[in-house]
Amino acid sequence: xxxxxxxxxxxxxxxxxxxxxxxxxxxxxxxxxxxxxxxxxxxxxxxxxxxxxxxxxxxxxxxxxxxxxxxxxxxxxxxxxxxxxxxxxxxxxxxxxxxxxxxxxxxxxxxxx
Amino acid sequence: xxxxxxxxxxxxxxxxxxxxxxxxxxxxxxxxxxxxxxxxxxxxxxxxxxxxxxxxxxxxxxxxxxxxxxxxxxxxxxxxxxxxxxxxxxxxxxxxxxxxxxxxxxxxxxxxxx
Numbered sequence: 001x002x003x004x005x006x007x008x009x010x011x012x013x014x015x016x017x018x019x020x021x022x023x024x025x026x027x028x029x030x031x032x033x034x035x036x037x038x039x040x041x042x043x044x045x046x047x048x049x050x051x052x053x054x055x056x057x058x059x060x061x062x063x064x065x066x067x068x069x070x071x072x073x074x075x076x077x078x079x080x081x082x083x084x085x086x087x088x089x090x091x092x093x094x095x096x097x098x099x100x101x102x103x104x105x106x107x108x109x110x111x112x113x
Numbered sequence: 114x115x116x117x118x119x120x121x122x123x124x125x126x127x128x129x130x131x132x133x134x135x136x137x138x139x140x141x142x143x144x145x146x147x148x149x150x151x152x153x154x155x156x157x158x159x160x161x162x163x164x165x166x167x168x169x170x171x172x173x174x175x176x177x178x179x180x181x182x183x184x185x186x187x188x189x190x191x192x193x194x195x196x197x198x199x200x201x202x203x204x205x206x207x208x209x210x211x212x213x214x215x216x217x218x219x220x221x222x223x224x225x226x227x
Contacts, residue, residue: 042217104156
C-alpha cells in the first residue's frame with residue numbers, strides 16, 4: 001500500500017505566478033482534503049473533495065481552487081501567489097462518512113519569492 | 114468556531130522521564146479527537162482517534178485519554194526517537210455529512226534527551 005502520495009515535494013515560485021499541486025489518495029479512500037501548514041503552526045483546512053465535487057471549504061480565498069478526478073486523485077491550484085502562501089501543503093485522504101482515520105501525505109513545500 | 118489549544122508549546126525530557134501533553138478543545142459536538150505525530154518537514158502520522166469521554170487508547174509508550182473538555186497524551190519512559198511535534202485535532206459532528214474537516218492545535222514540540 002503506497003499510502004498518500006504528493007508531488008512535487010518542493011517547489012519555488014515567483015509572486016504572482018500560479019501553481020498546481022497533486023495528490024494520490026491511499027488505496028480504498030475516496031475523499032481528499034487539503035491543508036496549509038505555515039511554519040510553527042498546525043495545519044489549516046483548505047477544502048475537501050468527494051465524488052469530484054468540493055464539499056466543504058475553510059477560510060481561504062478563491063485564489064485557492066481544486067479538482068478531484070474519477071480515480072479519486074486531486075489537484076490544488078493557487079493563483080496569483082503571494083509571499084504569505086509559502087507553506088507546507090498537505091493532502092489527507094479518508095473514507096466518506098468521516099469515522100475513519102485521515103492519512104496524510106508527506107506534503108509539498110511551496111516557497112514563494 | 115471550533116478551537117484547539119495545546120500545552121506546553123515545547124517540552125524537553127530526559128530519556129525515561131514520563132510526562133503528559135495537554136489538548137484543550139471547544140467544539141460544537143465532538144465527532145472525534147485525533148492525535149498525530151509530525152517529524153520536521155514531513156506530513157502528520159496518525160496515532161489515535163478518541164470518540165467519547167472516558168475512552169483511552171495505547172500504543173507502545175503512548176497513551177491517549179479523553180474528557181469532555183480535554184485530552185491528554187501520556188508518554189511513559191520516552192526514548193530519543195519519540196522526539197517530534199505532537200498535534201491534536203478535533204472533528205465536529207456538525208461539519209457536514211461525509212465531512213472530514215479537522216481543526217488542529219499548534220502542536221507540542223517534544224525533545225527527548227539521551
